[in-house]
Amino acid sequence: MLEQKLKILVVEDEPDQRSLITKMLAANGYQTKGAESVEEAILSIKSELPDLVFSDWKLGQLTGMDLLNYVRREQPDMGFIIATAYGTITHAVDAMQAGADDYLAKPYQRQSLLLAIDKVAKSLVLKRQNRSLTSQLSQQQELVGLVGKAPCMQKVYTRVQRVSATDATVLIGGESGTGKELAARALYQLSDRKNKPFVAINCGAIPENLAEAELFGAEKGAFTGATTLKIGKLEAADGGTIFLDEIGELPLLLQTNLLRFLQEGVISRLGQNGEIKLDVRVIAATHRDLQHEVSEGRFREDLYYRLNVVPIHMPPLRERQEDIGRLVDHFLKLHAGQYNLPPLSLTGDTMKQLLDYSWPGNVRELANRIERFVLLGDEQEMVEELSCQPKTINTTQFTLPETGIEWESFEKNCLEQAMSKHQGNRTKAAKFLGLSYKAFLYRLEKYQLV
Template identity: 50%
Template sequence: MEILIVEDEQQQRELVKSIIEQNSDHQCQLAESAEAAIRLLEQRRFDLVLSDWKLNGADGLYLLEQVKINYPHTSFVLMTAYGSISHAVASMRSGADDYLAKPFEKEPLLFALAKLENARLLTEENNQLKQQVVVRESLGNIIGGSAKMQTLYQQIDKVSNTDITVLIHGESGTGKELVAQALHKRSERADKKYLVVNCSAIPETLAETELFGAEKGAYTGASQQKIGKIEAADGGTLFLDEVAELPASIQAKLLRFLQEGTIMRVGSTEEITVDVRVIAASHKSLSDEVDGGRFREDLFYRLNIIPLSVPPLRDRLDDLPELLDHFCLKYAKRHQRKPLVFSKSAMQSLYQHTWPGNIRELGNLIERLSVMNDNQPVTEQDLPFNQTVKSSELLVELPAGGINWDDYEKSILQQALKQSRNNKSKAAKLLGLNYKAFLYRLDKHQISSSD
């Protein structure tokens, strides 16, 4: 801790400082009066003021009152050689954290400091936890408390309430748009527009008009003025998803907008000033795109002022239970089913899966299982990534005398029904058949699910 010792007797000041610094890691500064202490407090932050009651000039009680008014997070301990019950009561009523009667031994002083340091650390930890709760509540549907996600939350918290341009990188399905939404919701623009442009979905011939707008008659079929997404987002936030897919001609115009804060509609010579915060995202490495000549280097640097990286699911498997709970409850409610329950082997498979589709793949899987699993516990065999069998493993050596194909097909159908507990949808998936084709074969062989 940083400690300010206030004592009008120099020998006593030096003695207290010596005891503290020789027996702890605390750093001490000295002041001979309340007035000198106030000047030091104005210049730097102290964790604790350790002051004598009786001082030349204003006394320690006055200093305590000033500290509590102006520096409420600074702890305060009063010392006095005139120890009395009345002094102790007065100091505690005025907000002192502790009281030491002089002369005091080394141990009571160090014990009091240790107690205050522990209390301060607990307060700081509690404040950090409260702040994390506030941050998490404002992050919408971003789920997870793993170390990598905590780092991301801290970064979001630092940059959200600014107008700085942010570039979000992450694999497909990791939740880049959720991060963009969180940045907007936590900013001063939260009550303004938040518009999304999927750059990969805009035809190159329409990209300029979509972003910058167009005047009436600017091109064939332009029967009226069109406001572009940048202008429409004035005062708010524009999220450019998959920004790496923008055509080169549009990259140059986007760079000019980012630099100047102005746009020009197609077919117009008038510049329009707009106030828009830009958040961009890509599943591609824009630095690699620059190296390959597919993305402007100057635009990359203009977008990459604050880079945020969203980790893939395989790197944050600690979040899997929380994500499963979220999706299971979400889709159980949507489809009026009971929340899914996973067997131990199924959970092991979920942890072992590499999740190339990330959170989107997990969400789609849980929704499919919620609908198709008929309120049965999810087993390892229910998971699609455990049903893929190499064709070489299915090769059956044809007997010299041949086989009866109908009997073979009927047997396979019956085995599929048995493995799926007579769930026809699951049985069809086991055989790689669509549902109608599976029903046709059951009817062909006159197989019922009760057979």
């Protein structure tokens, strides 16, 4: 027990009384040191921090209140119990108001002292646990870029905190670059599974003919080239968490298999006759509108509802403009530390352009630009790139024709024109259309323009 290992500093100016208290506490499993004055106690605290100070009120020229004020100023989490003379209740009140954890009125019994120490010891345990949890949350907020205070981000914080300790399936939505994978890692790091595997797989980045083996595994000889047993991503995540990024890209056949796993908690490797029971928490993410995909027949409705138990929406950066300054400061410090470079700052004019920019690539784009600035120190380059942002048309002045349009032909034509206008440069074409590079590539592939 933590309270049996406490280091206690006994501050008492009467040698016999000090010796009696220290021996009694040592006999009950505590580590003890003694001091006869406030000055000696402060020196002792500076050389080796105790967990708790037990001090008499009257200590020569100074008092226990002087020591309490020092402790609360320098070591606010340290336990403090003060002993006051019989009838001096005002001393006890003053001490409690100044931050003492407890007080004892003299003369006190041995049992009263031990009970007071036990109570304060339990309070110290709670303080340390709370500090640890706060530290973990703070670190996780740094990890996922939860630096802002915008109301839309506050909703994200609240939801992550509420569901992280559960095994509920979570579906994270939002545009590319908003931090969906990092939010998934926050859920994992704050969960009871944090010491178990975290396995991430991009469902849109694996060939369709290999997707089943990649996700569910394959027995030796299950297909041509399967010379050994292959453990799938779900099985590798047993006991931990799997993150299915871009779940909207998952082929329909695998959607059926994944639905069965979510319902029954079992999988079958490719070529396997039996079943394997797994304990895996599933977190999925997508930049697509899955409800639209369901209506178009590209995504199973029953799987959508299985995944969408707890939805979390990562807002685009343009909806949390008030956070851009905080994020800039965060990334300046982060990347300066990463590359062991001196900290840099941006001029007011550049910050204004950062605030006015639409950030189609969201937080990822901001982090990338700040990282490049930290490495090169070229603020002018950043300004020139931002000023090249295309001026978007006023959509309120654009009216659809009465006969309607064929959307996919229209979208394909826009892509072709953008590519032609920029001589096939995908980066410039994506910027011209106000799309993130990843979203632009997806559309090129969709219309077979690559």
